Each structure stands twice: as C-alpha cells, then as structure tokens.
Amino acid sequence: MTGPAPIRMIQVGAGGMGQVWLELLTQTADVELVGLVDLDLDLAKRALAAVGKASVPVATSVSELQSSNVGADAVINVTIPAAHHSVTTEALFQGLHVLSEKPVAPTVSSALSLAAASEVSGRLLMTSQSRRYYATLRNFRELIVGLGTLGMASTEFSLAPRFGGFRDEMAHPLLVDMAIHPFDAARYALGANPVSVLCESSNPPWSWYAGDAVATAIFEFEGGIRYVYNGSWCSDGFQTSWNGSWRVTGEKGTAVWDGESSPSWESGEAAVDDPATPMERADDHEATSGETIAGALEEFIDAIRTGRTPSGEVHSNIISLAMVEAAVLSAESGTRVRIDDVLESSYKTALEVEKSEEVRARLESWGSASRGLHQGH
Ligand SMILES: NC(=O)c1ccc[n+]([C@@H]2O[C@H](COP(=O)([O-])OP(=O)(O)OC[C@H]3O[C@@H](n4cnc5c(N)ncnc54)[C@H](O)[C@@H]3O)[C@@H](O)[C@H]2O)c1
Structure with missing residues (x-):
C-alpha cells in the first residue's frame, strides 16, 4: 500500500535560516521541494547545490514559479520579517497553504491582515513557532x-x-x-x-x-x-x-x-522525584516525532492532510505576537499595557491601511479583533 503523496513545496528565502529549512525539506519524505525563491538568485542556486538539488527551479517570486506550472501545494516563508506579509499574501492568493517563520508578520496589524487573507483564500496559514516542539x-x-x-x-x-x-x-x-x-x-x-x-x-x-x-x-x-x-x-x-x-x-x-x-x-510533602500526574490537555497539539522546525513541519503537513487546526495557526499565534508588541509598548511608555488594547488598536490600523478590498471586507466583518480571532477558525 502506498502512503499519501508528498506535499509539493516552494521555499521562499535562502538566507541563514533558509539553508536550515532546505536541509530539512530535502530530507523529509513527505515533502517534494518544487522551487526555491529568493531576490538573490545566485544565493538560491548555491543553496540548492549545497543540498544536492541543483535541478530544482529558482525564481524571484512565488507567482513566477507557479506560472511555470511547478504545481505547488504549499510555501514555506523564510524571508526577513519585513517581507513576510507580502510573500505570504501572494502565496495564499495563489491558492497555497503557508508555513511562515516567526514572526508571522512584523506587526500585529499586518498579522491581522494575514489572518483575514487566510480566511478569504481558504488556505491554512501557520507560524513555525519552533520552540513549542x-x-x-x-x-x-x-x-x-x-x-x-x-x-x-x-x-x-x-x-x-x-x-x-x-x-x-x-x-x-x-x-x-x-x-x-x-x-x-x-x-x-x-x-x-x-x-x-x-x-x-x-x-x-x-x-x-x-x-x-x-x-x-x-x-x-x-x-x-x-x-x-x-x-x-x-x-x-x-x-x-x-x-x-x-x-x-x-x-x-x-x-x-x-x-x-x-x-x-x-511539593512540600512529596519526595523530590515523586511525579505530579502527567495529563494531556484538550488544546494540546499532536505529539510530533521531530523537534523544533521538524516538529512544526510535521504538524503543518498533518493539518493540510487532515484539516486539523495546528497550534501555530495564525489566529492563535497573533496572541503571542501581541505579547511582544505590548511588551515593547510598555517598555517605551513606562505603563502597563493590556493585550486586548494592542489587538483592538492594531485592528483599527489594519482596517485603515489594508490595500486589498476583499481582505478589508473580511476584517470589517469581524467587528473587533477579539471576535475575529476567536471565530476565525
Ligand atoms: N525559529 C528559529 O529558531 C529562527 C532562527 C533564525 C531565524 N529565524 C527566522 O527566519 C527568518 C529568516 O531569517 P534569516 O536569519 O534566514 O534571514 P537572512 O537575512 O539570512 O535571509 C533572508 C533571505 O530572504 C530573502 N528575501 C528577502 N525579501 C525577500 C522577498 N520579498 N522575496 C524573496 N526573498 C526575499 C533575502 O534575499 C535573504 O536571502 C526570520 O523571520 C527569522 O526571524 C527563525
């Protein structure tokens, strides 16, 4: 009996972390690498040669590769944070599922735009929050x-x-x-x-x-x-x-x-090595056999195949990003900052700056960031 077909993936970004991902993708039986995108094509070619995959096509955008019929199912986005929003949006609207390196976007407002883009396109967007695994x-x-x-x-x-x-x-x-x-x-x-x-x-x-x-x-x-x-x-x-x-x-x-x-x-009374009762939680992610990025890739592939919501799905992951933004705001203002306030002010900004009418309409339909994030998946 044969197993499911490998997921056909395009990798975007061939820098430091990109090279780590390339090694993983080319060693994972569940993945077929069908293209590598980078603004620097020479870097992309060198990176492919280093993993013995010099024949894999390179390009400077996902659309360019898709128009040459590489037939991808998904993208891994390993570009610099400032490029995450544009690269991920393009891939989602090309009909591709996206696994993005952290942070999913540089700001909470642009991450909200990505969550809405994922809803509009009907494609999965997951952050590789590798240290969960x-x-x-x-x-x-x-x-x-x-x-x-x-x-x-x-x-x-x-x-x-x-x-x-x-x-x-x-x-x-x-x-x-x-x-x-x-x-x-x-x-x-x-x-x-x-x-x-x-x-x-x-x-x-x-x-x-x-x-x-x-x-x-x-x-x-x-x-x-x-x-x-x-x-x-x-x-x-x-x-x-x-x-x-x-x-x-x-x-x-x-x-x-x-x-x-x-x-x-x-505990106060128990012996040092007396274990607490280990328990599973209802909201836990599936145990993965791989750790760090291998664990994230495994969960991403499982989510594509089964429709299960992965733990790094963008709507949930935005709360982690909001913790960072709230901490920075607090450090700069010297005041306590509420996570909900960051989410709702970012939601307003997202509505103001969104360029895609479809994505803005979807954001508007949420009514608030907290409703959108809870209902989104
Ligand atoms: N999970 C981890 O432990 C971990 C560790 C290191 C880096 N990272 C993350 O990985 C990402 C990449 O980091 P890095 O250290 O590899 O950066 P890097 O600068 O070494 O590489 C980024 C690459 O992206 C390319 N690029 C930039 N904009 C692009 C675009 N619009 N289209 C195509 N290619 C584009 C650049 O040419 C460059 O080759 C970052 O988001 C970073 O936070 C995660």
Whole structure:
C-alpha cells in the first residue's frame, strides 16, 4: 500500500535560516521541494547545490514559479520579517497553504491582515513557532497540569550571541526577535492567555547591540497567574539554554525545566522525584516525532492532510505576537499595557491601511479583533 503523496513545496528565502529549512525539506519524505525563491538568485542556486538539488527551479517570486506550472501545494516563508506579509499574501492568493517563520508578520496589524487573507483564500496559514516542539517542554506542560491552580511562573534567559546583521541594529532585538519564543511557550505551558504586561528594557554599557538587549516583563495571565520573563542577550557567563530556565508554581507544588532536559516537580510533602500526574490537555497539539522546525513541519503537513487546526495557526499565534508588541509598548511608555488594547488598536490600523478590498471586507466583518480571532477558525 502506498502512503499519501508528498506535499509539493516552494521555499521562499535562502538566507541563514533558509539553508536550515532546505536541509530539512530535502530530507523529509513527505515533502517534494518544487522551487526555491529568493531576490538573490545566485544565493538560491548555491543553496540548492549545497543540498544536492541543483535541478530544482529558482525564481524571484512565488507567482513566477507557479506560472511555470511547478504545481505547488504549499510555501514555506523564510524571508526577513519585513517581507513576510507580502510573500505570504501572494502565496495564499495563489491558492497555497503557508508555513511562515516567526514572526508571522512584523506587526500585529499586518498579522491581522494575514489572518483575514487566510480566511478569504481558504488556505491554512501557520507560524513555525519552533520552540513549542520540544519533547521536554511537552513533559513540562504535562507536569504543570498536575500542579492544580497556578499562581506564578518565570523564565530566566541569559545568553551572549554575536549575530551581526539585522538584529544588531533593531531597537528591541531581544523582545522582538527572541522573546516571542518564551512568550509563546508560556501560553502553551500554562494553558492560558495573557491579559496585560509591564515591561522595562535596557542596554548595558558593554552591549554590542544598538537597541535594548535586556528586558524584564511581568505578564498577568488569565486566572491572575503572574509570568515574569527576565532576559538578556549580552550576558557572558553562567548562560542558560536557548529556551531559558523555567519555574512554575501552583497550589500543589513547583515544576522546573532547564529548557533542555527532563523537567522535575516537587511539593512540600512529596519526595523530590515523586511525579505530579502527567495529563494531556484538550488544546494540546499532536505529539510530533521531530523537534523544533521538524516538529512544526510535521504538524503543518498533518493539518493540510487532515484539516486539523495546528497550534501555530495564525489566529492563535497573533496572541503571542501581541505579547511582544505590548511588551515593547510598555517598555517605551513606562505603563502597563493590556493585550486586548494592542489587538483592538492594531485592528483599527489594519482596517485603515489594508490595500486589498476583499481582505478589508473580511476584517470589517469581524467587528473587533477579539471576535475575529476567536471565530476565525
Ligand atoms: N525559529 C528559529 O529558531 C529562527 C532562527 C533564525 C531565524 N529565524 C527566522 O527566519 C527568518 C529568516 O531569517 P534569516 O536569519 O534566514 O534571514 P537572512 O537575512 O539570512 O535571509 C533572508 C533571505 O530572504 C530573502 N528575501 C528577502 N525579501 C525577500 C522577498 N520579498 N522575496 C524573496 N526573498 C526575499 C533575502 O534575499 C535573504 O536571502 C526570520 O523571520 C527569522 O526571524 C527563525
């Protein structure tokens, strides 16, 4: 018996992360790579040659490839964030499902436009929020369910990467380019959504970033849970893992996770290694065999084949993006910012700037961002 046909995919973006995706796509039996798009065609050709796929066609846009009948089903968008909205919109209206690198768009308002475009086109748009797909994060989440009513949570993140390039020039490199991962993981681990945030950011004298590489954000989540993110991208010594170091306390005890190895749990009376009862949650994503981007790709393919809503589906993922935008707004204004206020003011902006009449009509039909995001899928 033969299995389902591979998903025919076009990759857009052949830069640093694009090369990582190319290796994955070309090694995944469920995928057939049918084209590579980049503004820099020489880079695209070199990237294909490096994975032994020099015969795969290249172009500077998805439409150009589709008009030469490559017959794609889906696109993976690995361009720079500023290009995400235009590349994804074009692909959706070419009738293609889209898996997008994070952030799905650079602003919440442009992400709302993408959610509406996904509805109008009837095609799936999912963000590859790759750090959701760690088996040990899934275990941590299961332990957290056993803690009963939750009270507080925290992530300590301390690293010193020297990237060069666009991150060194951003006003908020840590919050905008990195913190979306722990913020999204906090929603996943706590099984709750954020209400508001108070954030301060700074840049130590020795920092090699132009913008703020240090931030502390205190989120209030549904149920009154406080989640504190304390992060730095310019701290040498005693570094944490890339997922950071986590602690969650509930009425029955505390769970900790170092971001890599198996999490542990402890209560006042119980022995250190007495496990809380691991439990599945109704809103959990399917367990994937792959981690990070392989897990995201697996969930994307499963969603295309089964119609199941993946955990990174754009409507839900926008809440993680709104956490970033609210944190930046709070850091700049010195005030607590409500997530709903960010969503609704972004909704107004999206209506004002939308160029596509169909997409604007769809946004208008929502009535508000919160209604659109809850009803959208
Ligand atoms: N999940 C993760 O762990 C992770 C890690 C690194 C990067 N990323 C994300 O991946 C994305 C790409 O990052 P990168 O480091 O590879 O960037 P990069 O600058 O190295 O590469 C981006 C590529 O996109 C191309 N490009 C730009 N605009 C385009 C357009 N309109 N059409 C076609 N091609 C276009 C550029 O020519 C370039 O080759 C970003 O969204 C970034 O946040 C995610």
